[in-house]
Amino acid sequence: MCYCPAEHLGTIQGTKSLIHCVRVPIVSRQELKPGATEDEEVKWYSMPDLLRLPSLMPNLRLVIPLMDCSAKDWIIRDLDSNWRQSSYHKVTLVFAEKEPMVVQVRSCKFYELEEEE
Numbered sequence: 001m002c003y004c005p006a007e008h009l010g011t012i013q014g015t016k017s018l019i020h021c022v023r024v025p026i027v028s029r030q031e032l033k034p035g036a037t038e039d040e041e042v043k044w045y046s047m048p049d050l051l052r053l054p055s056l057m058p059n060l061r062l063v064i065p066l067m068d069c070s071a072k073d074w075i076i077r078d079l080d081s082n083w084r085q086s087s088y089h090k091v092t093l094v095f096a097e098k099e100p101m102v103v104q105v106r107s108c109k110f111y112e113l114e115e116e117e
Helices: 049-052 061-068
Strands: 009-015 019-023 076-077 086-096 101-106
Touching: 009 061, 019 061, 049 061, 061 076, 061 101
Parallel strands: 009 076
Antiparallel strands: 009 019, 076 086, 086 101
């Protein structure tokens, strides 16, 4: 087994928290072993399937693609706590200290799932 160090990609700033987003290389063939107290299904997802999950928190709809494409030096300011009541959630995205941009993402449970044929 070899050791691969974690790589810092970006940061999420909340009203009461600061979350550092890091990439840690793994083998996706590795068997997932959820803890006995896990109450949600634990499995590997494809990127399109993951981003369509109705339960995915709105800020993760932006964070996951940023991390997937190895974008670095970004900050997401997520100060809107109304994401459970609103159909859209606004966050501010800043790349490498450039001009901030407001990004609007759809909120949890406001997705209509397509019926499988």
